[in-house]
Amino acid sequence: MKGIDAILQGHPGAGRDALIPILQEVQEDQGYISPQAIAEIGRRLKLPASKIYGVATFYNMFRFSPRGKFHIMVCRGTACHVKGSAKTLETLIKALHIEPGQTTRDGLFSLEVVACLGACALSPTITVNGTFYPKVTQAKIAKVLDECRRAAQEKQPKEMAS
Amino acid sequence: MSNVNIQVNGQAVQARKGDTILTACRRAGIPIPTLCYMEDLLPSGACRMCVVEVEGAPGLVPSCSFPVSEGMKVNTRSPEVIQARRTIVELLLSSHPDDCLYCIRNGKCDLQRLAREHGVTQRVFRGKAVHRERDVSGPAIAREPDKCILCGKCVRVCEEIQGVAAIDFIERGSRAFIGTALNKGLNVSSCINCGQCVNVCPTGALHEQRSVDEVLAALNDPDKMVVCQHAPAVSVTIAEEFGMKPGVDFDGKMVAALRRVGFDRVFDTSFTADLTIMEEGSELVQRIQQGGVLPMLTSCSPGWIKFVEQFYPDFIPNLSTCKSPQQMMGALVKSFFAEREGRDPRSIVSVSIMPCTAKKFEAQRPEMNQNMVPDVDYVLTTRELADLFRLCGVDPAALEPEGADTPFGERSSAGKLFGASGGVMEAAIRSAYFLITGSELSELKIQEVRGLKGIKEARVKIGDLELCAAVASSLGNARKLLDEVRAGRKDLAFIEVMTCPGGCINGGGQPLGTDMEAVRARMNALYQIDRDETLRVSHKNKMVQRLYAEFLGKPLGERSHHLLHTHYHERNVLL
Numbered sequence: 001m002k003g004i005d006a007i008l009q010g011h012p013g014a015g016r017d018a019l020i021p022i023l024q025e026v027q028e029d030q031g032y033i034s035p036q037a038i039a040e041i042g043r044r045l046k047l048p049a050s051k052i053y054g055v056a057t058f059y060n061m062f063r064f065s066p067r068g069k070f071h072i073m074v075c076r077g078t079a080c081h082v083k084g085s086a087k088t089l090e091t092l093i094k095a096l097h098i099e100p101g102q103t104t105r106d107g108l109f110s111l112e113v114v115a116c117l118g119a120c121a122l123s124p125t126i127t128v129n130g131t132f133y134p135k136v137t138q139a140k141i142a143k144v145l146d147e148c149r150r151a152a153q154e155k156q157p158k159e160m161a162s
Numbered sequence: 163m164s165n166v167n168i169q170v171n172g173q174a175v176q177a178r179k180g181d182t183i184l185t186a187c188r189r190a191g192i193p194i195p196t197l198c199y200m201e202d203l204l205p206s207g208a209c210r211m212c213v214v215e216v217e218g219a220p221g222l223v224p225s226c227s228f229p230v231s232e233g234m235k236v237n238t239r240s241p242e243v244i245q246a247r248r249t250i251v252e253l254l255l256s257s258h259p260d261d262c263l264y265c266i267r268n269g270k271c272d273l274q275r276l277a278r279e280h281g282v283t284q285r286v287f288r289g290k291a292v293h294r295e296r297d298v299s300g301p302a303i304a305r306e307p308d309k310c311i312l313c314g315k316c317v318r319v320c321e322e323i324q325g326v327a328a329i330d331f332i333e334r335g336s337r338a339f340i341g342t343a344l345n346k347g348l349n350v351s352s353c354i355n356c357g358q359c360v361n362v363c364p365t366g367a368l369h370e371q372r373s374v375d376e377v378l379a380a381l382n383d384p385d386k387m388v389v390c391q392h393a394p395a396v397s398v399t400i401a402e403e404f405g406m407k408p409g410v411d412f413d414g415k416m417v418a419a420l421r422r423v424g425f426d427r428v429f430d431t432s433f434t435a436d437l438t439i440m441e442e443g444s445e446l447v448q449r450i451q452q453g454g455v456l457p458m459l460t461s462c463s464p465g466w467i468k469f470v471e472q473f474y475p476d477f478i479p480n481l482s483t484c485k486s487p488q489q490m491m492g493a494l495v496k497s498f499f500a501e502r503e504g505r506d507p508r509s510i511v512s513v514s515i516m517p518c519t520a521k522k523f524e525a526q527r528p529e530m531n532q533n534m535v536p537d538v539d540y541v542l543t544t545r546e547l548a549d550l551f552r553l554c555g556v557d558p559a560a561l562e563p564e565g566a567d568t569p570f571g572e573r574s575s576a577g578k579l580f581g582a583s584g585g586v587m588e589a590a591i592r593s594a595y596f597l598i599t600g601s602e603l604s605e606l607k608i609q610e611v612r613g614l615k616g617i618k619e620a621r622v623k624i625g626d627l628e629l630c631a632a633v634a635s636s637l638g639n640a641r642k643l644l645d646e647v648r649a650g651r652k653d654l655a656f657i658e659v660m661t662c663p664g665g666c667i668n669g670g671g672q673p674l675g676t677d678m679e680a681v682r683a684r685m686n687a688l689y690q691i692d693r694d695e696t697l698r699v700s701h702k703n704k705m706v707q708r709l710y711a712e713f714l715g716k717p718l719g720e721r722s723h724h725l726l727h728t729h730y731h732e733r734n735v736l737l
């Protein structure tokens with residue numbers, strides 16, 4: 001990781017218009033925009049935190065909590081939309097109790113909506129940590145989530161799992 | 163200023179150069195409805211409620227941003243104009259909860275009024291609304307995002323007037339809402355509880371956290387002695403809640419009404435304003451004579467205190483250590499007064515009637531209690547007091563004036579001036595002059611610190627000392643002054659800051675629908691009191707003198723230090 005300081009140093013004398021590129025770099029570097037990052041950017045750009053958050057939430061691409069162990073991306077491209085990706089997203093929102101851009105409290109799952117994953121023939125599509133799951137249905141999603149949970153548990157030492 | 167002749171609805175109207183159609187019409191008494199327009203700020207053009215017809219212009223134009231020009235012909239009520247406005251209201255209502263009966267703004271809501279005035283009687287459009295939880299985390303302000311029409315006024319007042327920017331537009335399109343950084347509760351945000359956003363909000367989306375029910379319960383509890391204090395700026399505004407025009411002083415009538423609803427004692431916060439002057443004036447003199455930290459900053463406005471703690475922690479040593487008049491009164495009620503009455507402080511409920519929402523926050527500060535007994539139990543705003551009167555069927559207008567109770571009822575008109583920006587300074591200069599020279603100022607009125615200007619400065623000769631003083635109202639203006647001092651300005655010895663523009667007479671708890679004209683009238687009412695009365699300096703307040711003789715000792719003494727002074731600390735919030 002480069003760190004926020006280094007990123008900001010790459011934008012000497014930056015003003016308001018540099019906000020979006022800076023946010024992008026921070027997210028790329030850290031995986032999300034942390035409160036510390038907002039505070040630091042605000043100090044440097046002389047922008048209130050509320051404004052930075054407001055600008056950042058105007059776009060779908062920024063997240064404010066670290067990604068979960070399993071990062072799920074839902075394709076909302078045209079092909080997927082036609083095949084019912086709205087339903088896919090709704091299913092995930094209901095199952096995980098989080099909105100896109102958020103992470104579950106246990107840190108296991110995070111959700112992201114993307115414009116197109118580029119696998120239109122397999123729509124509707126989701127990816128989990130980069131692995132494609134084609135033609136998902138409600139039942140398939142439940143299965144995938146269960147698999148993830150099991151995988152997470154197996155990784156834990158025995159005594160903690162009990 | 164040169165005039166511009168225009169015609170509105172066939173009637174000749176004299177406008178001024180630089181006017182918009184809206185400002186010209188308002189001055190001429192021709193109403194045009196607005197939702198996002200804000201006096202003295204650039205138009206944002208967000209709502210388009212203010213549209214009018216201008217001859218020769220294609221389509222309707224927003225009057226709040228359209229400049230007048232010679233010979234212009236305006237129609238503010240053509241069928242097209244009215245239809246356009248009606249459609250805007252219908253669209254705003256398309257995703258609005260039909261909640262008027264249970265809404266705090268019922269009867270005082272701009273949206274509701276506009277719907278009624280435009281004959282909206284059914285839901286025409288049905289939009290999908292994203293439900294967002296209420297935020298009641300803060301000590302002073304509650305938010306109900308579902309009732310928000312996104313006019314943006316709260317965001318602008320918070321950023322452009324107060325320089326706080328605790329809130330902004332979050333997300334976009336149909337999901338947009340007003341929220342804090344990271345969408346946290348107001349209680350952990352940089353909000354300083356000033357309530358200016360509540361005053362400008364056209365709907366029930368923002369309001370104060372209310373304590374009317376708790377106070378009513380206390381008033382009906384036979385085991386409790388319920389005492390109240392009322393702030394200097396309340397008596398000159400409460401009359402507006404009962405149909406009077408701004409600028410009427412209801413002091414005696416309000417005291418009478420407070421007794422009718424059951425308060426056992428009615429004290430005047432202006433008494434502790436006088437006491438503040440004794441303490442703060444002495445502190446100033448001490449800092450000047452003993453080389454203490456200067457400029458000294460006033461500490462009676464709790465929004466300002468939180469502002470310094472967050473944004474200017476390097477100035478905390480400059481803050482006067484005096485508690486605010488509200489908290490001095492609270493501390494005295496639960497100590498000196500309780501003792502005098504032979505009562506356990508726990509059996510006394512101390513209610514404070516304030517023009518201010520931040521006072522609710524101040525009363526809950528951990529510094530403001532003695533042995534875990536809060537000095538002030540409940541704070542009611544002017545608006546809540548009016549509600550309490552109405553609830554109890556008491557109309558102050560119909561009552562004969564009565565005086566406040568001893569031992570905290572006497573006040574000087576200097577203490578009363580605390581209600582207007584510059585008032586603390588004027589009172590302090592009057593008494594500092596006496597403390598230093600032993601004689602009275604020949605002219606008590608200090609014109610330079612009066613009026614509605616955002617920043618005022620005065621230089622006063624006191625003996626061989628020239629006191630340089632500055633006064634700021636609104637925190638945006640306070641920022642300007644502090645930045646000058648940070649940048650090295652050295653001449654200032656004393657700075658008064660009031661959080662709200664114009665001072666407490668324009669506080670976040672005052673009657674809704676206040677404009678600067680009303681604030682001016684309230685200010686003049688306070689100046690009138692100062693003109694009419696004979697006791698015009700705090701140090702001559704007999705009851706204050708007696709309190710020192712019988713209980714406190716001397717200003718800045720041991721007891722004062724313990725009861726009337728405090729210290730503040732840097733706060734870590736996301737700014």
Ligand code: SF4
Pocket residue numbers: 258259260261262263265266267268269271272273274309365366367
């Ligand atoms: S905000 Fe106004 S229109 Fe909305 S429910 Fe409250 S009173 Fe009714």
Ligand code: SF4
Pocket residue numbers: 303316319320324326327328329352353354355356357358359360
């Ligand atoms: S109360 Fe004052 S500081 Fe808080 S959000 Fe409203 S305007 Fe901003």
Ligand code: SF4
Pocket residue numbers: 309310311312313314315316317340359362363364365367368
């Ligand atoms: S909360 Fe009130 S003032 Fe703020 S945008 Fe909503 S309706 Fe306007």
Ligand code: FES
Pocket residue numbers: 195196197198199205206207208209210211212213224225226227
């Ligand atoms: S008042 Fe003119 S656009 Fe809102």
